[in-house]
Amino acid sequence: MPIKTLQIPTPDGLADAFAAFPDDxxxxxxxxxxxxxxxxxPVLHEMAQELADHGYYVLVPNFFYxxxxxxxxxxxxxxxxxxxxxxxxxxxxLVEAHTTEHTLRDADACLAFLTAQPEVAAGPVAVTGxxxxxxxxxxxxxxxxxxxxxxxxxxxxxxxxxxxxxAQLTARVHFGHAATDLTSEALAALNQVLDAxxxxxxxxxxxxxxxxxxxxxxxxxxxxxxxxxxxRLLPLLAHTLTAG
Numbered sequence: 001m002p003i004k005t006l007q008i009p010t011p012d013g014l015a016d017a018f019a020a021f022p023d024d025x026x027x028x029x030x031x032x033x034x035x036x037x038x039x040x041x042p043v044l045h046e047m048a049q050e051l052a053d054h055g056y057y058v059l060v061p062n063f064f065y066x067x068x069x070x071x072x073x074x075x076x077x078x079x080x081x082x083x084x085x086x087x088x089x090x091x092x093x094l095v096e097a098h099t100t101e102h103t104l105r106d107a108d109a110c111l112a113f114l115t116a117q118p119e120v121a122a123g124p125v126a127v128t129g130x131x132x133x134x135x136x137x138x139x140x141x142x143x144x145x146x147x148x149x150x151x152x153x154x155x156x157x158x159x160x161x162x163x164x165x166x167a168q169l170t171a172r173v174h175f176g177h178a179a180t181d182l183t184s185e186a187l188a189a190l191n192q193v194l195d196a197x198x199x200x201x202x203x204x205x206x207x208x209x210x211x212x213x214x215x216x217x218x219x220x221x222x223x224x225x226x227x228x229x230x231x232r233l234l235p236l237l238a239h240t241l242t243a244g
Contacts, residue, residue, distance in 0.1 A: 003045060008061055010109040012102070015065040016040075017110075020048040021057040021119050028057045029241035030114045030125040032140065034133030035060060036155075036215060037091050038079060040070040043217045054234060056126075056241070059114045063106060063136060064094050080219030095132055100139065100161075107140040111147055124149035126237050127171075130214055131155055134175075142168035150174075150240035152233050155181060155211050159190055166197040172240050173201035174232050178225075180210045202232065 002023050008015040018040065022028055031051060035044050040062050048058040064072045073090050076083050114120060127148050129137030134156020141151035142165050151171045155178040158165075173194070177187065187205055194201045206213065206228050212220030214229050 003049070006059075006113075008109055008113045010065075011105050012066055015061050015063070015106065015109070016069045017059060017061040018045070018048070019057060019059045019117070019119075020045070020052040022052060022055060027119055027121040028055050029123065029237070030117070030120040031056045031058045031237065031241075032110055032114055032125060032127045032137075033058050033060045034063060034127070034129030034136045034140075036129075036131035036133055036212065037095055038075060038087065038131075038215070038218075039064060039072055041075055041217065043215055046216075047214075050230070051233075054237075056237065057114075057117060057120045059110065059117075061106070061110050063098065063103075063133070066102070067094055077217065078219075079215075079217055084218060098132075103136050103139045104143050107136075107143055111140070111144060115147070121242075124241065126150040126152070126241055128152040128233060129154075129156060131212060132157070134158060135160065138165060138169070138173075141171045141173075142166075145170040150236050152176070152236055154214050154229055155209070157181075159186075163193050163197065166194055166199055169197065169199050172236060173199050173203070174236050175201070175203040176225075176229055176232060177203070177205045178209045178211045178213055179205050179207060 004019045006017045062070045127137040127140045134153025141148040148171045152174040154176040206225045209222045209225040213222040213225035
């Protein structure tokens with residue numbers, strides 16, 4: 001399963017990225033995968049390769065490229081405890097500086113780049129993301145209803161843009177929330193908004209999880225939560241895209 005290092009032209013410069021895809025000479029449906037705020041690192045390579053093993057071309061961009069190439073912030077091999085707190089403190093100004101306008105300009109560029117790759121099949125694509133990347137995934141899908149057939153976000157603050165974001169979604173949606181991120185009452189309120197907007201969705205709390213549960217290089221990691229993520233993501237893609 002090859003990993004290809006790439007540069008995505010955007011209105012604000014070149015965004016470094018990588019792609020994972022089947023090495024079979026065929027064209028496969030495209031998936032744009034936004035990392036969590038910790039950025040591109042070995043665990044993201046592993047997750048992209050896992051998804052590519054199921055027949056997808058997976059493009060993973062560095063959305064903090066305006067601040068430099070990966071790694072934008074130096075990361076320890078295991079991100080936990082005080083080390084995690086220090087990394088998050090360094091990343092928060094980058095998160096706060098990443099405006100909706102940045103997201104939309106980058107989304108245009110990433111989707112154009114993804115669909116132009118010779119290994120990517122014609123037709124709609126999917127977008128998935130983790131933590132802050134999950135919010136970017138939802139914004140991308142909302143801005144491109146004609147191109148994005150499915151969107152999934154995990155332990156992501158998808159509610160921060162309010163009902164206006166959901167009103168623009170035509171893609172099929174899955175939101176997997178950490179138990180520490182959302183109460184059952186907040187989940188019910190969020191799902192009411194999704195229902196009112198007519199969004200075809202599943203939106204649920206993953207039991208026993210904390211924020212960041214999909215990332216195996218952090219102390220938030222929950223193996224059952226990660227497996228539940230695959231159990232939701234893969235059928236979503238299978239129902240909306242045609243994997244090779």
